[in-house]
Amino acid sequence: MNFRDLLKLSLRTFKARTGRTALTILGMGIGISAILFLVGLGYGLQKLLLETITTSDSLSAIDVSPNAENNAKLSRESTEDLGRLEGVADIAPAYDLGAQIKYKDIVSDATAVITKPIFLKLDGKKISEGAALSENGNQELVLATSFSKSYNEEPENMIGQEVSFSLRIPKGESASGKKETERLDVEKKFKIVGFFESEDLSFFANMKDLEGIVPPIDYTRLKIKCAGNANLDGLKNEIAGMGYTVSSLSETVQEVNKMFAGIKITLALFGLVALLVSAIGMFNTMTVALLERTKEIGIMKAIGASDTHILLMFIIESTAMGFLGGLSGIFLGIVSGSMINAMINFVAWRLGGKAISLFSYPIWFLLFVLFFSIFIGFLTGV
Structure with a gap:
């Protein structure tokens, strides 16, 4: 058969x-x-x-924060030193500052992230409407979508509108140990160019637009982009050995x-x-x-x-x-x-x-x- x-x-x-x-x-x-x-x-x-x-960029990024215990601060000099490490393709420092933003006649408390445009990509932020910050700095802002919900307006209708804002600049600590800040009004008008998905009331501004306005204070955090052939874990260990607090999105993905x-x-x-x-x-x-x-x-x-x-x-x-x-x-x-x-x-x-x-x-x-x-x-x- x-x-x-x-x-x-x-x-x-x-x-x-x-x-x-x-x-x-x-x-x-x-x-x-x-x-x-x-x-x-x-x-x-x-x-x-x-x-x-x-995003593809955020997976190759390292988050670096100051470490008070090791007295590791993110000053401009130390940031430049980090940027010279082998395997670092780019570095994006950022200030996270308390802010008040005024849109039309509405004033809202928010968090201002003053940084380089590449920071948004390294942070995994995706532009849902409009465009990202330009490299040259044209007095632009990218807002969280939560602003449009708060103002009950569609994001596309807010793009191109001008806003003003003020910042809270850290001034050290008082005798009681309480952190003190000083209000700084930004006299320039900024234009809304885009939105990213977030439930937090926060916005991004280009550092170049605020040069000479924000005083020389230490950065809050920074993002380091690894070169394509660099060892991410090796670079993290090297930076951690310098006393900084280090993490990466790849750990979260794992x-x-x-x-x-x-x-x-x-x-x-x-x-x-x-x-x-x-x-x-x-x-x-x-x-x-x-x-x-x-x-x-x-x-x-x-x-x-x-x-x-x-x-x-x-x-x-x-x-x-x-x-x-x-x-x-x-x-x-x-x-x-x-x-x-x-x-x-x-x-x-x-x-x-x-x-x-x-x-x-x-x-x-x-x-x-x-x-x-x-x-x-x-x-x-x-």
Whole structure:
């Protein structure tokens, strides 16, 4: 008996017992789709979170803050020394200052971040409306989207409008240890050129626009961009050895990946319960098929079929059902995920929110699911 004959005999059940076979494949598909739906949700949420907090530039950036215990300050001289370290491609110091910003007749308390334009990229800030700060400095501001919500105006309507603001400049500590500040009114008018997504009332201004206005005080923090071939961890250790407090977004990404690895495993275990039930259903179908074909098997053995041929016939049949169950499961999982995503985005759109993608299906995972369903079918046949 050749392989073609075995294949014809194995697949004959798809015509002879179409209803039962279809239900078995559907049951397998539902189990696979449950795993795909839940794990795809885990991958989607992970991707959504990482896209929100990271950019390609921010992953190669190091955050440096002063350390009072080590008397490590971010003065202009020490910042220049850091910029000369091997592996440093760029450096963006920043002042984080208390501020009051006046838009039309509305005055709001805010945080002013006075820095270089590249700081926004290194900090993972994405411009949602308008443009980023220009390098030359044209008296521009980039505001958090929370300002538009606070003023009940659309961001696009605020772009091009002029605002004024004042800063709170640190003046040391009083005898009681309380930090003192001095109000500094910025006489220039600044133009709103863009918005970034944030719930905090904060804005960015170019250092060049405030040269000669902000006195020479120590920086609050700075971002260091690593050169492409630089060792990020090695550079972090070197800067930490100089007494500064050092961190990077790559550490956060690693923690997020670890957290979601556990979440995806947990979701997959829930899906495995449904798959186990469907596998039992397939096993039951194959058992019934064996009992129904006892006479047929006897005739086949009488005309020369071996036990191996009989076993292969059932393995081919169950593996084919596993393959079709995997395909139907992938289809059902993606379709159900797309429907849920569409409903959520519709609600978000009605409430004024933005569309998001909650599900993600890596190609390797889809292939793994398909081969896993084939393997389950194979085991059932054995």
